[in-house]
Amino acid sequence: MINIGKINTLQVAEVYPFGYALAPEIADDQVSEPTEVTTVTLPHDAIEGELAIGQRIEVFVGTDQRGDLVATTKTPEILAGETKVLKAVSGTHFGAFFEWGLDNDLLVPKDYQEAPINPGMYYVVHAFYDKKTQRLIGSTKLHYFLKEGSAYLNEGDSVECLVYAQSDLGFKVVINGEYLGxxxxxxxxxxxxxxxxxxxxxxxxxxxxxxxxxxxxDDKTGRDELQQAILDDLEAHGGISTLTDKSPPDAIYQHFNVSKNAYKKALGALFKQKKITIKPDAIRLNDKP
Structure with missing residues (x-):
């Protein structure tokens, strides 16, 4: 089976003047059985050297403008089923084209655009194989492909987020490449x-x-980790820091990657534990002279 829009390990089935016909590897116990094998063309100029019949090779399988399968040894920036940031390079009345590391740009048709796309700007795009047009295309309408809920995510889980839009409520994100939040x-x-x-x-x-x-x-684990990070930072700097509860939010974020409110709460907790002394211009470890 050939997976369109993915990296495939295929076998050279035929050698033609213009390239190679690649096909999925057939197991020994299937040779005597009648089977219909789909092939994909790898042009000669796509590789250095020559390939022999039976030789295996890893290729990306995409589609050309007619919808025919075509292979390349190049790996694009996005595979089918993935959601990533791509740069728009041009637009027409029927869609926009994005750079993705291959000679032919990735098309995002008008019907799959969340909002008008401006060339030169970056957008979050989901790539997929469209059976209707038999082409590998992209979409900025992420809700067509990604779920807004998950039975596998729970409160307190650490995740990776990709910001894809802004609304009146906040920032819409793709969670772990699979869900919307x-x-x-x-x-x-x-x-x-x-x-x-x-x-x-x-x-x-x-x-x-x-x-x-x-x-x-913002749970107990997070608060404890921040308090320990503050203590470790004080130890590393001779028991004193000029980053106080009066410092700008940006300075606190740059140093500890937390909000000013979380930092102030951590300082208050350490003060109550008598581990630090808070002055208007500095904080100090209590066990340091």
Missing amino acids: LIFHSDAFKPLKIGQSTPGVIKNVRSDGKIDVVLQR
Whole structure:
């Protein structure tokens, strides 16, 4: 079986003047059985040297403008079923084209565009094989392909998020490349932009299955980790730091990757534990002179 839009390990079935016919490898116990094998063409100029009949090779299998299968040894930036950030390079009345590492750009038809696409800008695109047109194409309408809920994600799970849109409520994200979620504006303590990847934590899985994400862990484990990080930082700098609860949010984020509110809470907890002293211009470890 040939997987369109994926990396395939295929076998040379025939050698032609213009290239090679590649086919899935047939097991020994299947040779005597009648079988219909689909082949894909690998042009001679796509490789260095020559291939022999029976030789195996890893190739990416895509489609040309007519929908015919074609193989290449190049690996594109996105495979079928993946969702990634791509750059739009041109547009027509029927769609937009994106760079993806191959000679022919990836088409995102008008019907699969969430909003008008401007050449030169980056967008989050999902690649898929369209059986209707028999072509490998892309879409910025992610809800066509990715679910808004998951039975496998739970509150407190660490995830990787890809920002793909902004709404009145917050930033829409792709979670672990498979699901859709939302980071509310109130939880976005650092600047976010379309196409940006960021670690996150599942805040809540709503009754309707939709997923809310936050940028930092706010449970006991997260609070303990931040407090220890502050203590370790003080130890590494002679027991003193000028990063106080009055410092700008950007400075706190750059140093500890947390919001100013989370940092202030951690300082307050350490102060109550009598581990630090808080001054207007500095904080200090209590066991340091």
